[in-house]
Amino acid sequence: MTATENVASGLPVATFTEAMSRLVSGLAVVTTRQPTGQPCGLLVSSICSYSVDPPSALVVVDHASRCRDSLARCVEFGVHVLGRGEERTARTFASRGADKFADVGWEWDGEVPRLFDAPIYLRCNTSAVFDHGDHTVLIGEVARTEVAEAEPLVCYRRQFDWRLRRNGVRQP
Template sequence: MSAVAPETFLDAMSSLASGVAAVTAADRSGAPCGLLVSSLCSYSAAPPSVMLAVDQRARSYASLLAAQEFAVHLLHSGQGEIASVFAGRSEHKFAGQDWSWDGPVPRLEGALVYLRCVRAKVVEHGDHAILVGNVAGCDVGPGEPLVYFRRALDWRLTAP
């Protein structure tokens, strides 16, 4: 069986709709850091945990994998601008954001879902690492999810 070209694989996977999450942590100096992920899912109900994939090229990669605690913010349909900021490579992603510290974890205000997580496992594979976090806190807000589909962050789901 021959390998699939990365471009072909990326084109194929762009047809998989997914929610997007801003993932935040404190870096080694104690400053907030974060990135956007679209490869995220629930992992286990006992204990409640999530699994996400983090690109090794991300500026926050090392800090996020080293952090004992991190937060996952599932974004709502009105948070496309936050998604764009956290998808970018800026060092100042928190400038202009409404956020506060939740213990050692930076918390963005207004997310559809906020999950405070404790790192449980890291598995490096290819150009990403899989991070599993046990959910230590959860808040669910109103709204509809922001969805990533066909390489665009402007897709929205609405309830019937």
């Protein structure tokens, strides 16, 4: 199937959305403390390294997310890159559930809710926040990095069950 749309002219963006779903991306849970003192978190696929000096990460949060306001105002946040076998955690934090932390192992790391099982954890100090379109861009300077050996959980065409082999072929 080949489809084209002039996205910039305001035409429907279905083709653009489909095109972006075909980028293989890692999945991460971004967490912070709400002003009420409760933890909040959400699943993101829009995450990347932003700078090496200083070490910084960039995450993008939909304005419709219930966690968006807390993240836009936070001083620090956590990025938990998920590993293979963490589909349940991914689905929990992608949901609109009331207490996403109820069935997940976690603890407070200062003001940041830290998930136990994520193979990569970045504790970030917020350095920039700005809105663009229907999303908020959050840049954090990485204060601490923890890395454990694990296969990544990746998303492709809106599916969380993709596995990559070392030779690049999909593994069921």
